[in-house]
Amino acid sequence: MTRQIIFDPMLPLWLIAALAGVALAVCVLAAVRGLPGWWLRALAVGTVALALLDPSLQTEDREPLSDILLIAVDESASQGLSDRRDQTEAALADLLEEAAGDGLDTRVTRVADGDGDEGTLMMGALGELLAEVPRDRVAGAVIISDGQVHDAAQLPELPAPLHLLRTGRDGDWDRRLIVSNAPSFAILDEEFTITLRIEDQGDVPADAGTEADIVLAIDGGQPRAYRMPVGEDIQLPVILPHGGLNVIEFSVPEAEGELTDRNNAAVIQINGVRDRLRVLLVSGEPHPGQRTWRNLLKADSAVDLVHFTILRPPGKQDGVPVTELSLIAFPTRELFSEKIDEFDLIIFDRYQRRGILPSVYLDNVRSYVEQGGALLVAAGPDFASADSIFRSPLAPILPAAPTAIVLNEGFLPTVSETGQKHPVTEGLPTGFGLDGAPWGRWFRQVQVEALPDAETVMTGVNDEPLLILDRVKAGRVALLGSDHVWLWDRGFEGGGPQAELLRRLAHWLMQEPELEEEALTAAALGQEITVTRRTLGDAPGAVTVTAPDGTESQLELTMQAPGRFVGRIIGAEQGLYRMTEGERTAVIGLGPAAPREFVETIATDTILAPAIDARQGGAIALQDGSPNLRSVREGRRAAGRGWIGWTPRNAYLTADVRILSLVPAWLFLLLAAGLATWAWLREGRS
Template sequence: MTRQILLDPMLPLWLIAALASVALLACLLAALRGLPGWWLRALGVVTLAVALLNPSLQTEEREPLTDILLIAVDDSASQDLSDRAAQTEAALQDLLTEAETEGLDTRVARVPDGDGDSGTLVMGALSELMAEVPRDRIAGAVVISDGRVHDAAQAPDLPAPLHLLKTGRADDWDRRLIVSNAPSFAILDEEFTITLRIEDQGDVPASAGTQAEIILAIDGGQPRGYVMPVGEDIQLPVTLPHGGLNVIEFRVPEAEDELTDRNNAAVVQINGVRDRLRVLLVSGEPHTGQRTWRNLLKADAAVDLVHFTILRPPGKQDGVPVTELSLIAFPTRELFSEKIDEFDLIIFDRYQRRGILPSIYLDNVRDYVEQGGALLVAAGPDFASADSIFRSPLAPILPAAPTAIVREEGFLPAVSELGEKHPVTEGLPRGFGLDGAPWGRWFRQVQVDALPDTQSVMTGLDGEPLLVLDRVKSGRVALLGSDHVWMWDRGFEGGGPQAELLRRLAHWLMQEPELEEEALVASALGQEITVTRRTLGDAPGAVTVTAPDGSETELDLAEEAPGRFVGRLVGPEQGLYRLQEGVRTAVIGLGPAAPREFVQTIATDEVLRTAIDARQGGAVTVEEGTPDLRAVREGRRASGRGWLGFTPRGAYLTADVRIMSLVPAWLFLMLAAGFATWAWLREGRD
């Protein structure tokens, strides 16, 4: 039970104060004039002022409320390392028992990994706990964690001490890989550097050594190993093998007794771009379709085109020596001997042997292709003639042999059954032609016989091969058995997708990975992984997906288009996923290869030190035992050896309130009148 005096003024306080001041001033003047009743008049004024203030006595019946201890338990991924999870549960049970002994209520929040890669958001959980209970009942807050909190700067304004029960062991150590500098794109065939660092943290044993091996693999390919010093930045030279997206994986083998290998890997995705695409176009004679090739190649500002055209028609014999047909000497020796390896693509457009290019130059072209180069032959009537380049040193690498027949009649180019699966021709845009035809017609086709183990992806008259592709050792060759692709460019009968077809064909010849016919590709949107298997063969088997924690999942693929099989799954966590189907492998990263929880893994109290000190709290290692709880006065240091403090709040619930006037109004009136009468009588006698 508590009592207190309350005032309920009958008039505004300022008015009461003003009236009382005037009356007391009059009493003061009376005293100065020597009137004997001045003090009685002053008592009367005071009595009236007190009456106007209307004092009353309030009596409350109070029921005391228990204080509350807030507990935030870190259940993030880093708490699963070593025996931290067991430490956490044991510390929580001991703390709950100790709180019950001290008469404290508890509110517990379990804090999992934050959404995305936001890490451990303990302070957000504490703020939510504070919003659920009255502020004047909070006696303290305890965080059970390894101390790797990622929202420490957002600590709530606690009215009581904040403490940390730190999990982990004093002898914990960990090794991690850091990629501090990597470009987002790089030029093909040009060396660039990536800055790497291997860093050891915690109580590093002597057996860890001062050097470590790092393994590099591109697109899940053959790994290469390097030895690096620990604790130093290293510039690692890298050259991209192909254009488009290159996924480079770095990995450090797990060391003995380190906490985790989740931060021993890093993934860098770099787009490979060609500085300048160098193309050599050799035209055997001027013709209508020549402009199509030139326009296509010159439309791209990144293409350096060298166009070699033989101007004298085959039937013209005017006695002028071949060496004197050009105003300036064309550098055939330089192009076909010294610098042939600098070209990304060579195109022979209606070329036939005339003695201008010696056989040794054509030998060089064949060697160029076998060593990884790209050759496209756009055949016209020349390919069926006696001077065909099939009857030259190029014959061993060409994918089809001419039959010496040239068919000149209208036909509609079509994609073969194999071509429906091949990335060069699959899904080519339709709807160009007239009367429902997909494309416009061509009017000339060189009859060829496709050689074994080649790929006929387009057909013409009577289903005969029109576009034939082949791989020759490390290089690639394509043969287009017609010189009428220009009719699509001119829009004849609606035209066709000549630009898309020739673009795909050139990119396939230059071995761009997105046009590989046998490929395992993965892409990610958020946490969803889309796995695509392209193949020209039968349906592939299931894809084995290895998650960052080492668990494996079998993913079945469904055919979405001819030769394209797709499967989707949601990755349960962020990190590096490895995919394998038969001998084909791929890698894909969801978020960083090492999520935020595994960037720093050694337990520490430094992250929360500022928040703890600001609230007079302390940090205790669970390994040393769970501390006792003690009550401390507000503003005092709330931690010591083996104990943590809480501040009693003294909160209560008011059960009953009674208010009683101290003196009745009539009594105040009689007292005031009595003092005034007494003063009058006394002054009257005097």
């Protein structure tokens, strides 16, 4: 219970002061003139002024409120190193016990890793905790952490001391791998460099060494080791093995005694792109579809097209002197002997044997394909003739044999059952044709017999093979059994997806990874990993997912489309995930090359020092034991050897308020009248 005198003026204070001033002046004048009752008049004026101020006695019944101690506990990934979690829990238990002994109320928040790669957002969590309690009851704030806080500059306006109870030990040291410079894409078959650095931090032992091995692996393949000095930037040369996404993992063997090996590895993802696509197109004779091929290939500025059309076969007898011909001689030796390996794709468009290309050059084409090249044969009536290129050294690599029959009738190209699963023809856009047909008709097809191992992805007349694909050792071959694909380009009967089909076909031939028919791939969006298994066979089994910490889990796949099976998993931590299904493997990097929580792992006071000093707090190393808790007057230093302080706030809750006038109004009136009368009588006698 507390009591205090309060005033509730009946008139504005300035008016009471003005009236009292006038009355006081009159009393002073009376005193100057020697009137004996002047002092009685002054007392009467004071009594009236006091009455106008209305003095009262206020009595409050107060209930004291406990002071609040805010505690923020760091549970980020770096706190899992060494025995930091044990130190944290022991310190928290001791702190709660000390706070209870001092009558403090506690509010505890546990801070995990921020979303994405934001790190430890301790100040944000402390600000949220502060917003949930009355500020006038906050007596202090304590952070239990290794000091690696990533939002230290965003300290909230704390009305009390701030302290750090630091985990970790003085002898801690760590070795980490830093990828300081890596491109997002690179040209295939061209060397580029990645800047790496091995860095030691903390109390590094003398036997840690000044060199270490760096192991490089691309897409989980055969690792390669390089010897590198510690503490220096090194330019490491790399050549990407394939187009599309390449996942490159660098790792450094764990050194004895270091805190963790989680920052001994870095994962980067680089897209492999072709600088230029060199395509050799050989047209056996002029025909309406020739411009279709040329327009398609020239539309892409990244394609270097070498196109030859045989306008005048050597055996043609028309009587024109050779000296008057303006045609360019076919550079057979240069193209098919010296520079054949420079082409990414060779296309024979309605080509037939006319003695222009000797058998030895066609044999070079066969060897080119077997060593990893790509060959596309767009067949017309020439393929069914006696001069067909099937009757040449190319026969062993062609996916189908002609029957010498040409089917001249209208038909709708149809995607086969296998083609519905194959990436070349899967999901080709429809809606081009007229009268409800998906595509427009073609009118000529060469009848062929596909080889048993070849894949027929499109059919034509009477389900005869139309587009056949095959793998020949390291290379690939495709046979299109019609020369009427140009009808789609011209929009006949609505046309069809000619450009998309031929684009996919060319990319499959050139072994682009996204068009592999038997593949296991993974893609990441945020923390979600999507695993896709493509196959032309039966449904695959479960995928084994290996997390960065080595734990394994099974992921069941569901069919999304014919030949495409998909599964999704949420990655609980950042790093390299490995997927395995049978003999197929895939890797994907989740998060940045170096997770922020493991960039700096040595416990420190430095980051939070400015915030702690600004709040008169202190930093205590928990390796020396938990500190005691003391109350400290506001404005004084709130930390010392083995102790931290809190500031009493003396907050209370008012339960009841009673107000009683000190003197009744009638008594004021009686006193003022009595004093005025006494002054009048005294002056009258005089």
